[in-house]
Amino acid sequence: MKTPFLRKFRIFFSALVFIGFFLVFVDFKNLLPAKYINILLSLQFIPSILKFFDLKTIIAAGFIAVVVLTLLTGRTYCSFLCPLGIGQDIFSRIGGRIRKKFRRYGYKKPFTVVRYSLLVLTIIISLIWGVYMLTLFDPYSIFGRSMTFFIRPAVAVLNNLLEGILAKFDIYFLIHVPVMTYKPLVYIVPALFALLIGGLSLTKGRLYCNMICPVGTLLGLLSKISLLRIRIDEDKCTRCGRCAIGCKSSCIDFLKYDVDVSRCVDCFNCIKTCPDKAISYGIFRLKRKNVNTDTDPERRKFVAGAVLMFLGIPSALRGQEKKAIQSTKESTVKENKTCPVCPPGAISIEDFQKNCTACSLCISNCPTGALQPAWLEYGIAGIMQPVMDYHKGFCNYNCTKCIDICPTNALHPLLLEAKKLTQLGQVHFIKDNCVVKNEKTACGACSESCPTKAVYMVPYEGDLVIPETNPEICIGCGQCEFSCPTTPFKAIFVDGNPVHQVAKKPVTTELEITIPEEFPF
Helix, strand or coil: CCCCHHHHHHHHHHHHHHHHHHHHHCCCCCCCCHHHHHHHHCCCHHHHHHHHHHHCCHHHCHHHHHHHHHHHHCCHHHHHCCHHHHHHHHHHHHHHHHCHHHHCCCCCCCCHHHHHHHHHHHHHHHHHHCCHHHHHHCHHHHHHHHHHHHHHHHHHHHHHHHHHHHHCCCCCCCCCCCCCCCCHHHHHHHHHHHHHHHHHHHHHCCHHHHHCCHHHHHHHHHHCCCCEEEEECCCCCCCCCHHHHHCCCCCEEHHHCEECCCCCCCCCHHHHHCCCCCEEEEECCCCCCCCCCCCHHHHHHHHHHHHHHHHHCCCCCCCCCCCCCCCCCCCCCCCCCCCCCCCCCCCEHHHHHHHCCCCCHHHHHCCCCCEEECCCCCCHHHCCCEEECCCCCCCCCCCCHHHHHCCCCCCCCCCHHHHCCEEEEEEEECHHHCHHHHHCCCCCHHHHHCCCCCEEEEECCCCCEEEEECHHHCCCCCHHHHHCCCCCCCCEEEEEEEEEEECCCCCCCCCCCCCCCCCCC
16 A cells, blocks of 8 residues: 555544544543543553553453554554653654754664563563563653643643633633642652653754663564565666655665565555655565565564563543641641652552552542652652642542542542442651641641541630541541641641551431421411
């Protein structure tokens, strides 16, 4: 097939996918239902593998569809479905516009040792120590972190700027959204990868995909036996080299009429640029003039490694304003937090860390901003995984957004009724920090905000009342901690449970209403 329609279709389809993922992370109004988000996420390779081995159900095995697609069509996943790959294409295009020489990629020898070593290292570390390496190199997770840490805040700033301008003309279809910031240290890894991948794609095209990305390397191995692939008709080819110059994967050796299918991402640029119509995309022909069999043993070895990987890998962002009184004295007693609070549906910190790739989708979509990227709360292996920070927000009692959109099943499905009884942690009260004791003034913000009334007020001095807690019915949502006005340390806080517990159901009393015998009016 030589028609330029292939390239146009690739651009159109990948643009729709990229826009979809962009909206997933920058949907301030929560307009996208979770079921549509899950359709996009189901075909992301690493998240799908982790979800499949956690649920052990074929419904979650979207990666199998990717494998079948690769065996049939080559590495079309990298150009059509991977948001990071599509983003690299955009940067490559920008680089070509800035300086013409950026377009002239030319053929480069494959970084065989580097890419296969990284693939093997990722598989080994994943089998022994969990998903830490996958967290770093998974293309979807890298894209998600870049969106959450950099793009979403930039869009929020632009949105607020336009909202302010339009408000002056009495136009209010935009809402003001808070610009979320995180701990400075957690920006290090996302910034390094954003600079690395952005710089490589601007100047070198798809070099990251073909040298570092373990998903790209693995799919490249499978594409060596794909049914459809790019072909060069030697009888028509004049060796002008234009195909190699336009190939962003640098995989076309036009002098040998050879296309390295392990690196080819089926962008179809070569078909468009070939003036002789010598390049086509079609069924692989067994009869070839120059067949290099030197890498056959190596190919078999790494395909076997890929199989081991399959078998072993083990809405708006709307800040809630505090409406409590402001403390005039700084609190002095530090909160004694012994365990971080992980999101609902995690079951336990250990189970959660096995499947979370730190893609930041839940962080980006948390409506209250309670989910933040961890630094060392979970240890080194948990850097950038989501953790509850109740100084920034709280877990909404009626919300299951993070559970609904998690692509790896690190957050297991929970009905809202079950989530309301899931105890993420337990409440603790520090009397010496409380404004009622220190400033002799009424407060009660913690009690008013508690959805289960695990925090309630009891008599203290004179007309003052002071908080008291019932940890048994506390679900660890953190509304009390978020509402507490004391700084820098809270007078009430939630300490996480390493394993989530079931809280006792709060006792509710029904009001007795006396119905008169006759209607009073």
